[in-house]
Structures are given as structure tokens and as C-alpha cells.
Amino acid sequence: MKTKVLVVESSPELCSIWCRHLERLGLDVTCANNQDDAVRQVREGAFDVIVLDLVLEGGGAFAVADYASYRLPEARVVFVTNTTFFSDGSIFQHIPNACAFVQSETPPDDLAAIVEHYAAN
Template sequence: MSSKILLIEDEPMLCEMIKDYLTEQGYEVVSSDNYDDGLSLAYEGKFDIFIFDVKIIGGNGFELLSNLRSSGVDTPSIFITSLNDISDLAKGFKSGCDDYIKKPFELAELHLRVDNILKRKFSHSSSDSYVEISPNIKFDIIQKKLIKDNKIVQIAKKEADLLVLLLKNRGKILSRDEIYMNLWDYGQIPSELSLRVYIRNLRKIIGEERIISHPKIGYEYV
């Protein structure tokens, strides 16, 4: 099931661009341009993440999130802000936001921030941190420990990060670019050869059939 996003942005073109892009990445996006609709949608729907512009019709994103937090809504949130809003960021974090992104921004950067927050939520929302891969193999998604036949199997950090990403997106084809954004830090140069090695090493442990290659596209955990 795809993650569901509530987007509140009053610039029609930007709102449409963000919605179309995130939809293409596999998310379900519900959007509005004003405070009142945003409040109603947030209360009535179940969302995995909020994306709120700071300046919206009928109010602002800070007040919107603050009201939701005071009502017990703890959905992770990202603020979209112009450069002139940076002095108000302290107010934004006090209202309960998890991250922010400054205008103008690349849609791929917003996607990365959304994915990172959802990945943290995926890890911490599980009452049992172990995911069963097969009867004799399980993976601790918090400690990032792979257990096979009741013994810890040592894997590289990026292999563990890759396994978390694959498990989170089970049944979804992850493009190489998506994997690169999640595995390699800013300033690092992604390596297709290294990625292939990580895939090969994981397959040796969890089974060849678990990770499907989609030529010229990416990989899928099934």
C-alpha cells in the first residue's frame, strides 16, 4: 500500500507539480490550497506525512500544524518555506514540524526528505522490530541486524540500508536513482557497480528469488 500525503500549497502551479511528481513516485497525494480545507482533511483522513506551505490561504502552516498537534495528531510534517520565512523556523519547529525545505527546490530533494521521514516512521512504528524474510531469516529494521539460523550475519552498512529500503517498498520497483538517493550521502558519488555487489551479497543470504532485477529500471523485493 502506497504512503498517503496531505499537501497544502496555495501556488497552483507548484501544487500541481509537487502532486504530479510525488504521484509518479508511487505516493497517494491529496492536496488543497487553504487552511480550513487542510484542517478538515487532516482530521478526516489518515495520512502518513503532511507537506504544508508556511503561507496558505486563510492562515499559515505553523498555525495549522500547531492546532493538529494540540489535538493529538502526530503525523510527521515538512514545511515548504520561502527564503524570507527562515527567521520563523524556530516557530515552525515549535509547532511540531519534522523538516523544512526552502523555495526554490528540486522535486527530487523533496522526495528524498519525504522518503527519509517515512523510513524513520517505518522503523519506529513497528512494535516488533524484526521483519521475517523466511522461516529461518529475520531482519531487525531498527538495529539493522540480519539473523539467519539464529546467528547474526555480518553485512555492510549500505547493504543493511538497502535491505531496509527494499523491505519498506515490498512489491514496488525502486529505480536506481531512488536507491542512490537513499544509500549515498550528499557529496558521495553513487556507484552502479557497488550497488550490484550489494544486491548480489544480499541475494546470497536471503535468496536469489527475493530481489528481482528489472533491466534498465531498478530492483524489487518480493
């Protein structure tokens, strides 16, 4: 069975780039561009890994991660950000299903490798 990944990113262009790199690894990828769409996707599907922009436009990444923790407790969340919030690692104390915290500038191939790693575990 294919690993299922949800990518939640406000920028459709960046979301598309990340999705293409993940699909090249043979992962089954779904994109969401906002909190409402992400919550709907989590409610309707089962995901192994969620790539989640910490700063979603018009919504809360914590709400998405919280809901995923409730609906899909085994799903791992890879947070991506372009800010210094939680650079001290405290996000792992706040979000129980967080497994990684990387910068938005992380090369897409590296992000895909991180997702693949956590999907395998």
C-alpha cells in the same frame, strides 16, 4: 499500505507539480490549497507526512500544523517557504511534528526524496 501525504500549498500550479513528483514515488497524495481545506483533510483522513507551505494565502500554516499534531501526532510535517522566517531553525521549537524546513525553490525531486525519507521512518 501506501504512504499517505497531504500537500498544502496556496499555488495550485506548485501544488500540482509537487503532487505529481510524490505520486511518481508511489505515494498516495492529497492536495489542499488553503487552511480550511487542509484542516478538513486532516480531520477526515490519516496522513503520514504533510508538506506545508509556511506562508499560506488567507490562512495559517501553524494552525494546520497544530491541528495535525493533535489529530495525527505521528504525522511528520515538512515545511516549505520562500521567506527567511525561522531560518534559524526555531520552527522545530514551535512545532513538535516539524521534521524538515526547506526553501520553495527546492527541486521537486529533492522535496519528494525528503518526503519519502520521513515517510519511511
